[in-house]
Amino acid sequence: MSVPNCMRCLTRPSAVATAALRPFTVPVSVSLTAAGRVAAFSTTPAQQATPQKGSKTPAGRMDARIKRMANGHVRVGKRLHVGGKKGGTRPKAPLPGERKAYRKRIQLSNSNALPVKDLAELDGEHMLSEKNVAKVLSLPTAVIDQLRTVEAFKPTQTWGLFRDPSLLIRPETVDLMNRMQDSVANKQTLRLVIDGDKLTGKSILLLQALTQAFLKDWIVINIPEAQELTAACTEYAPIPGTEPVQYMQQVYILKLIQAIRKANEKVLSRLTTAYAHPELPQHIPVSSPILALANAAKEPDSAWTVFSALWKELSSNIRGRPPILFALDGLHHIMKISKYRNAAFDLIHSHDLALIKLFTDYLSGQASLPNGGAIIAATSRNNCPVSASLELALEQRLATQNGEEPPAKKPYFKGYDSRVEGAMKSAQVLRIKGVSKLETRSLMEYWAASGLLRTTVDEVAVSEKWMLGGNGVLGEMERASLLTMRL
């Protein structure tokens, strides 16, 4: 056994022994092998002083590299590193999922931005009136929480630049909201696809529809990213007793039920069940609150059963049931063969996934909502798989709406999908383009009031941004004026 102190240390009294006697000790080198012995004062960095052996701290990692002499003396100090990685002070690597969480975080407020004065708060009537076109209105706090719950905000949107989330009312917004209003009045189902070029504001229009539904006390179900359902990134299982086989996505649906429950709590708390649901794992008697039904989904395994029961209750033809908005973003992803495989290892069509089938049944008009409501899908043009049938269907519906001859299928092209055609055969298409100069001006005034735009908002500036943004494409204008700021 080696002596705890080296010869040099022995020449002086031990630091511990004399700590009380000599408080002004000059730097004393303390043997690290003497566990628990701590220098009262040392000029060596704390990091190098007394690392716990085997600890995961940087100092502990460094411990492994400290040169120990045979007699127990430790050479600590500057060491020459030739090549390789320097030092033991590598920053801590983020935990698994931390990077993604940072990338996907949604920041809805920025305290550095100026608060915009005299900004009216949205209510249920604002988006119905033509005279509010080209106005920027702020979202009510309650609705912000609900929208956040249903993941209506996207990380790519520029909410994080402004003090409060606000929305620009466009003619398309008013058009869509009035169609939604009419669907409730006529107890019909609005089946609509929002299409348009990249960054024209399709997702924002969908968000406006969700906002209006929340404001009007609709029941809102939102699938924020359709690709999450078909990219084979969530668990799936065949639903027993279905022919042809359908697949449930338990974990996703459990999450969806929880989002529905949380976002629509105010509406759901007023409703009671009308049917007995013997298939549920938990006994829910008739006339019990629907929230109790939603709460029954505790395990992923029972999630689909609970969701089916919930949907049956909500979409039933009972007086007093509120209208439903079922929205989906990224339509192209559900109009193709999914990445999932069946027992025979064949690829599963997206429409064989139960949740997507539910959506497409309503979109195609096979099923309808007896109390009125809307099935709205938005396309995404940046992340957009090829779907020839969907593109053709969009063109055909648009041509029919405009009273033109719809384009025909290519006779020798084999990439069409009859199930997609069926799903899209009678939906309405709302194609959105760039905004007008009036709306641009209003938006730029909002930017300027938030302190983000430092030029005078005049005719020339509006025209310039409008032109730079590809004739009024909202996202491009934001890119050209906010995201590439030269301050």
Next chain:
Amino acid sequence: MMAALGQQITGALRGSCRRPGFRRGCQASLEQQFQTLRLDSGANQKRLMTTGDYSDYQRAAEEQINAAPPLDLNSLRLAKHARAIPVSPSYFSRQSQFNDSYIVLQKLAQSFKNLPRIPTSDVERVNWSSLENIRQVLGEPIRASDYAKCMKLVKDLHAIHPQLKVKSVVDALEFFKHHTQGFTNVAKPIPIDKFGRAVGVGKRKSSVARAWVVEGTGEIIVNGKTLAEAFGRVHDRESAIWALRATDRVDKYNVWAVVEGGGTTGQAEALTLAVAKGLMAHEPALKPALRRAGCVTRDPRKVERKKAGHVKARKSPTWVKR
């Protein structure tokens, strides 16, 4: 006395000596010289034979000689100097074109020095031959100082009032003009068609852009696409409309453009020039503003060609020791 002088002059002009008795003595001495020679060849024999008849021949000749008539000195214009002076001062220079032209100019300047000159600002602008150029064209070693003096005269004569300028001056100045006259090369104005469009063409790198500029509200279509679709980079979009932006005309014109060749930067900057030219057709007064904004002059830089023995235009292969 006069007669003797006249004879001498005549003799001098004939190149012979007329002193009496000289010829005979001369002949005699020649005879003696011949006699002293040892002549034994056949030719010399013959020569000796001919000399035997010489006295008869001489006698016949003396009978035919007549004196030249006396010269009338008054009719002769004797030169002032002993040596004749050449007509042109350039006589002794081997290459005399420049000097001749210079002399012509000097004479003209002297003779027209009293004609009125117009102010320099009103004089028609002309590209005069540079010294280097005139040296090359004539192939003569011209001094810079001579050239400078000459050009001073040229500019002086050129400033003569055009109505008083005679043809000889115009012809003399023609010699000093450069073979290309930049100031007479006026750009063809871009017309505005019946729809109010003016088409401008611009180039940059390998790109060529044509832009139809028309009065409007500030819409732009490039190759059938909006600016955002045509150029992904915001900087390129700003380049494309820079001519309108620099002159505050963004909301006054619409542009319909076609660009081809090259990459995105080249296309965007070709559009800058094309839009600027179209804009200048509508508002020529914007030219100085556009020039300050860098929208008028074409950037002449192009891809440098690859050279033999190089990896690229300038990059050399890595040096390898053997």
